[in-house]
Amino acid sequence: xxxxxxxxxxxxxxxALQATLNHPAAGGFVAFEGRVRNHNxxxxxxxxxxxxxxxxxxxxxxxxxxxxxxxxxxxxAACIHRVGLLEIGDMAIWVGxxxxxxxxxxxxxxxxxxxxxxxxPIWKKEHYASGDSGWINCETRTRTRSE
Amino acid sequence: xxxxxxxxVNPPATLLSLQLQYFAIFREQAGKRSEVLLSSATTxxxxxxxxxxxxxFELTTSQxxxxxxxxxxxxxRQLKSGDAVAFIPPVAGG
Numbered sequence: 013x014x015x016x017x018x019x020x021x022x023x024x025x026x027x028a029l030q031a032t033l034n035h036p037a038a039g040g041f042v043a044f045e046g047r048v049r050n051h052n053x054x055x056x057x058x059x060x061x062x063x064x065x066x067x068x069x070x071x072x073x074x075x076x077x078x079x080x081x082x083x084x085x086x087x088x089a090a091c092i093h094r095v096g097l098l099e100i101g102d103m104a105i106w107v108g109x110x111x112x113x114x115x116x117x118x119x120x121x122x123x124x125x126x127x128x129x130x131x132x133p134i135w136k137k138e139h140y141a142s143g144d145s146g147w148i149n150c151e152t153r154t155r156t157r158s159e
Numbered sequence: 160x161x162x163x164x165x166x167x168v169n170p171p172a173t174l175l176s177l178q179l180q181y182f183a184i185f186r187e188q189a190g191k192r193s194e195v196l197l198s199s200a201t202t203x204x205x206x207x208x209x210x211x212x213x214x215x216f217e218l219t220t221s222q223x224x225x226x227x228x229x230x231x232x233x234x235x236r237q238l239k240s241g242d243a244v245a246f247i248p249p250v251a252g253g
């Protein structure tokens with residue numbers, strides 16, 4: 013089962029994704045769900061916007077899934093990232109891993125989410141209750157005023 | 160068209176036609192998603208410096224990555240006409 017990586021611009025359906033990882037040899041399944049949080053660095057977040065460079069992001073995302081399949085004794089792995097405007101509580105990313113045993117499933121799931129955050133060209137703009145907004149990791153010193 | 164003048168001291172710069180894509184903070188600062196740019200830059204780093212001048216991009220090359228034809232590349236990568244170039248500000252997925 014090759015690792016899967018994709019984007020969507022509508023709400024993520026974890027049940028459908030989890031079903032793709034079902035396998036008779038899988039004694040364990042681990043999932044990580046990343047959700048939009050209502051605060052960051054002392055500011056109240058009201059909305060969040062994700063943008064991706066799809067061609068490069070899919071390539072890098074699939075590379076990470078392949079790395080996970082090579083490094084850990086897992087059966088299957090899948091990841092989907094949502095883009096566009098998200099509200100508080102919305103799921104932004106889902107990572108699922110099935111494996112014969114739990115150790116590999118936990119480790120691979122952790123590896124995938126950590127590498128995605130570091131390497132995949134996806135950007136996040138937070139919109140704050142104050143009316144300010146900012147691209148995370150890009151403009152920590154100066155906040156741009158939203159229109 | 161003028162004939163190419165011989166000038167051994169200052170040869171005319173060759174302009175490359177490059178397909179630029181802008182994302183996130185760069186898209187907002189450039190005010191556009193993409194453009195075709197004629198540039199005398201020879202490397203990804205030179206092109207980025209030109210865009211910093213043009214659009215006021217403040218991120219440094221240590222904070223930014225370059226991609227040509229949908230592949231990450233080194234800053235000293237030589238550009239050729241027709242290349243699709245994108246600069247990648249610090250990512251924040253997940």
